[in-house]
Amino acid sequence: MKDEFAPKIVGFLCNWCTYAAADLAGTSKLKMPPSLAVIRVMCSSRVDPVLVLRAFLRGADGVLVAGCHPGDCHYEKGNYYARRRFALLKSVIETLGLDSERLQLSWIGASEGPRFQQVVTEFTDKIKKLGQNPMQKKTSL
Amino acid sequence: MSKVLKINKSAEESVQELLKFLLKSGKVKGVFTLRKINDNGAVAYSLVTSLDMLKDAVPLFPLMPANGGKLLSRLTLRGSVAEPVVAVVRPCELRAFIELVKRKQGSLENFLFISSTCSGVYPLEISVNGNIDKKLSQYWDATKRNEIVPDTRPTCKSCEHFLPYTADITIALIGKKDIGNKCEIFLNTEKGQKFVDGIDGEFVEGKLESEEVVSMRNKRKDEKKKLFDEIGIEKFGLKGLIETFGKCIGCHGCSKVCPICYCNLCYSDSQTYEHKPFVYEIELKRRGGLRVPPDTVSYQIGRLTHVGISCVGCGLCADVCPANIPISTIFLKVGDSVQKMFDYLPGRDVEEQIPVTTFKTEEFVEVED
Structure with missing residues (x-):
């Protein structure tokens, strides 16, 4: 048990939907792996690609950006911008020959506690299969 | 087809003539162009209002001491120029200025833009070593013969966008055998036509997108492929990135000269970018x-x-890099992929x-997901 790889995932959750969903999952006592370190942001569009990148390069095994479903943004269109930025970041990372599998964008509405549980569980499983982020051991980043 | 002004003088003289005409006739009050600073081949962009100072103008000199787009943005950041100014810049500089204007970092108002079909520029190194004058004949010969100019910047040799997109007036250089004694000046916009009205010269019809231009574009495309293959950016991965950027001395010179990096308060230059001691402890x-x-x-x-x-x-980023990191090629490659995603061409x-x-x-x- 002691040696089993426990992924550390940084989660940027939007205040209005996904953070509320995380709360709901908690109060509903839904079980999920304790892998997500949550950073609450006011909107998924607040997440500058550089923030995702920094978490990734500092050694986070996965980075999750999650917000309201398209059309449901508290600020009407923030998540559309977030999606473009995320697509852009993925493209930059892939063009440089890096693996973008460790980055995920998910839409989780405020009432979707069970979906939050599912996303966290599945993403954690995926990262477990990918193993530790190789950036963690590099000394010259 | 567009209107073309033909002048029976060398390209350099013709552009000088045109600038002189514009300034003398009062159609413009200022000229933004490259100007000789001394006899060692040092040039700098200057804003000139007197005819006397215009004598030292070298508008087509194959050097980019700073991105003209960035300079025009600095000139107009706090307000547009009050009176008409003609700016002679390269296609990529004009594109950079357009990008900056989109980002509210400058104003196009009162500008008349002259650009050229561009053969590229030499790295700054050649100029600071005082060797650029020896290169000039090679530069113009290759341009006439419709060849990629050797020793120019790698991004110039592989540039497909050497035809200006938004210039009012374009000087045709690429593949023009007679630029030593004749010059074709394309008047792309009504504004361009209006400004040259009254100048001595012959007006004809012509096509900028000539066979030579098409063939040069193909040559540059091949060169670009070669350049990308050489550096193998897509195969970088973590190892390649660390090897490539491990040489970085952290001067951030690349961002200082980059026309698009305009933020005055850059996060990576700020104190928030520095780690607190506990972060070092964790990392170590x-x-x-x-x-x-x-x-x-x-x-x-x-x-x-x-x-x-x-x-x-x-x-410019690769040009100023003291560690010789091929930054511009990496940016070109990544730029290509993200721009393609959105079907976007900057500028x-x-x-x-x-x-x-x-x-x-x-x-x-x-x-x-």
């Missing part, structure tokens, strides 16, 4: 050692995500929105 516990300063890879990839979408490939049209400032409701579903 895990890694057993750490490069100082850290975060060179994150700085460069961060800049790629911020700037890549608007990168015009002027090549093509001032009305075209920067992709990260707009969206479609149905798109990129493939990046969602």
